[in-house]
Amino acid sequence: MTALMHTWFMTVRHLRALMRQPWWIAISLVQPITYLLLYGQVFSRIVELPGFHAPNYVTYVTPGIVIMMALFGGGWNGMGIIAEIDRGVMDRFLVAPVSRAAIIAGRLVQMSIITVVQAAMMLGLGWVLGARFEGGFTGLAVLMLCAVLVALPFGALSNAMALVIRRQESVIGASNFILLPMTFLSPVFMAPTLMPRWVQRVSLVNPVAWSVETARSALSAHADWRLIGTRLVWLAALGLASAWLAARAFRSYQKSI
């Protein structure tokens, strides 16, 4: 109960801080719009390749970009915790009776809220650009869930890494090294059957791929609920494993004070 309340206090604190940064708001609005317009236009003709089963590329790529943005949002989440350690804000919370779990959980809840809002925005824009989803409301809900379930483990891992490394430069390097390849080794932009064999194999163990496939299936006219169910379970399991790692990283930080 206390942990939940404290998590909410932290969430509000983080949301408020973001709302005070006009540049952050501008960038997080412009970035997904640019991606959608750019990728939607540049690759628009690849749907004509055999193997693509989509009415148009925007319909295909919109859920992909929603997941990509969620992945990046999660992957960069750890940067903030380094800033808070450096500014002494973290230790200030630790000397107060603050629920330890809430310190990380608050960041992740805030990130999830941002992920959902950003996803809704991109879906609206996608619709304007011609994306149509047969899966209806359920499909959209599953997409949101997939986005959150991909943001959470990477958010937790990013925080874990930040708590152990504690240098922004190193975290930037590691995130860059991981996030882009994960996106391109998944069917975010390209139909799985058209990717090289080795990429197809890699994407079997790529959570980004799990989540994009799940979302696309749910958004299509013939949702494969078995696939959706198993992938969601895998994502949830990954989330739990990452949460455990983040908790361990947090304890290692406490030991180092």
Added chain:
Amino acid sequence: MKELAIEARDLVKTYPGNVRALDELSFAVAGGTIFGLLGPNGAGKSTTVKVLNTLTRPDSGVARVGGLDVIRQPDAVRHAIGSVAQRSGVDVNASGRENLTLQGRFHGLGGAELKTRVASLLDRFLLTPAADREARTYSGGMQRKLDVAMGLIHRPRVLFLDEPTTGLDPEARSDLWKEITRLAHDDGITVLLTTHYLEEADRLAHRLAIVDRGRVVAEGTPDALKGELSGDAVQIELSETPGDSAVAALLSSVRTVHDVTVTGSTVRARADHGGSAVPAMITALEAGGARVSSVRVTRPSLDDVYLRHTGRTFNEADQA
């Protein structure tokens, strides 16, 4: 003596790289008093505070705050104490009022009670005009006041202040001194204050412990500590010296002089009556081939206390 508010016994804390930050450090603080931990940079003051405020665990030793064991009852300790770290813990992306309110919520306050408590603390620390501005716009002195206010939100019995005035301008420093004195005198809060300013310890602390290399080397009221040093401090600067040990040997012939330390061209000593010892000292030095360029006689200061107990002057140790 009143009930003990803080007790630290034989605290040991080592950090990786074989850094022994606390080396069997012990002291005790009576309730409602201001206790100073005075020591140069790296002496272990912050580490002591971090052990007592539950931020870190000692390798060994026992510590109680407000009768609560910091290792076994950390959560109860956190409810009972306020703690202001050496570097600010203010969230600069939030306003002063938001910082205080959040801190209050974590201590279980809420509703109208929290609102009035926040408003009265803002008033008390003269932050009301800036209350709804982001704390990043605050001056260093304002942030420090907000820090202290945050530490007081839940009316703690014990307040830790780790180098509260370091980096403040003289005016902000004397403001904060008044406030700290008021906390102990009017509100009955026990304050543990660390500082590396001799003057601050002298002015604020009822009792103080001088910390050096993780140990308490002297403890008492500032006056008692200075009183232990019999006589005046004599400091002589030499323009020519036959060498440290030679100079010390020369002065050993002057009977009213003791506690001689020589470092290069500076000679420090104590004398029962500084004024009358000086001519004899100069005569002895010059006879032995030293040339005296200046002489200073002062009443004992905490710096002398430090020198006496550690063999180094405070400034030498602080720069090391």
